[in-house]
Amino acid sequence: MSQQTTSVPVSISGEKAATQARSPISRQFSGSSVGAMTFLIICTLYFLIPFFWLVVSATKNTGDLFNTFGLWFSPSFNLWSNLQQLFTYSDGLYVRWLLNTLLYAGVGSIVGTFLAAMAGYALAKYNFHGRDLIFAMILGAILIPATALALPLYLMMSGVGLTNTIWSVLLPSLVSPFGVYLSRIYVASSVPDELLEAARIDGAGEYRTFLTVAMRLMAPALVTILLFQFVAIWNNYFLPLIMLSNQNLFPISVGLETWNITTGGANNFLYP
Template structure:
């Protein structure tokens, strides 16, 4: 008698090894931002590009327009050259027009910068160093005065300064421009902050223990450490004095003492007077010659003033 065979269809689990089932895919890890690699921002790039265009386009227009004659300024496109390249003739005419008064204005501006901006930088160095490294009564009050002076615009003090100088008879003299330029509250505050971080107290104490006086300690120990801050303050005061317009406008009446800003403004105003010479080509060329020294100074001293601006921004 044959025994029936029973087939059971039991479902067994599929073997783990082999077979047609594929292994699960691993998720690709997201790239983490490394501190040394800055993130890219499209919005920031667009904004930077707009600022670059806003800054560079007027400079390009000034350079191109300085190569044109008076008639070429009206007949050609503002952002392209005219048929006649007249840059060298414009420079020659600028220095020879009206008995070479442009050269006198250039020397006046250099005088105001050397005495005014140089003196302001020196006073800011002395004041900032003293406020940073010495304790004396009234230091908090001086700090409040300096902060308040930074917030006050220079134009607000021009009229009181004129009334004061007119009482002592210094108006229409170069001292009316030089003496107010000696005061730079922002330069004093910047040197104060910079000297606080740049000069270690232990270094000063070591110099004093070695027998060095305060003057020798300042010039031989502290001043070399203040070089980036000094260059930064010097550039700021130089630009402020070089571009100063309102103070000379109310202080000076003699054209022989005009700075470049006031002199070029007087040339530009000639076109609005009856019978006056229209010399916009010389005004534009003079404006180009005016900004060349400032651009050269910033490019040559770039590494110093950048490190001076960054001083104290990183906490160790």
């Protein structure tokens, strides 16, 4: 019994000593955690406040938009009337613009990603004459601003009679020099030649090897290319502006700008 009673204080004192030894480290870790959490909260607010302002502004009319505090609601709630005016404008033209944008961005990003994957795979895994020159030209194309290519593209589309059609916006969107570059770099580093050779030995052709082996390994790069391409096409303004004159073919970027010019900026809506 005496041995049991003396062992308990020893264990308690040992725990106290360990706690005292860890306390400076714990305080330091706690302080760094609080600082990191504070920084993350500030960053979160920085990105969320514009969205909150967008929602608040959509509930106001034009007068309240300029005469009330921007980050809070006005006494009059006009969200439903604003949305009704938005979706009934010119027999639902806004919905048509939104569907056009989804068509351009969706088809352009999917097909453009697939074409970039094929081009990058060919440049990385096949040796042919002029391969390095082609890749250098692709790198140079990345450096050329899109606005510098708009006029040549317009003249080209005008020459073949494709201006003011969906093809004048969709076809240029299928080309992604950055996507080809990223695919080539990723395939060269992450798709082993031994695995491709094993697929060929098992009887797979070149197309099957690419589709069933290489593309599965390229999934992270393809997702990145798809997202970049989708966002770029969605935000594209200058190309459809010079290619299209029919309002029914406008994407949402051009449509909203022309609408704002037509109405003199007098309307306030919630839009993407």
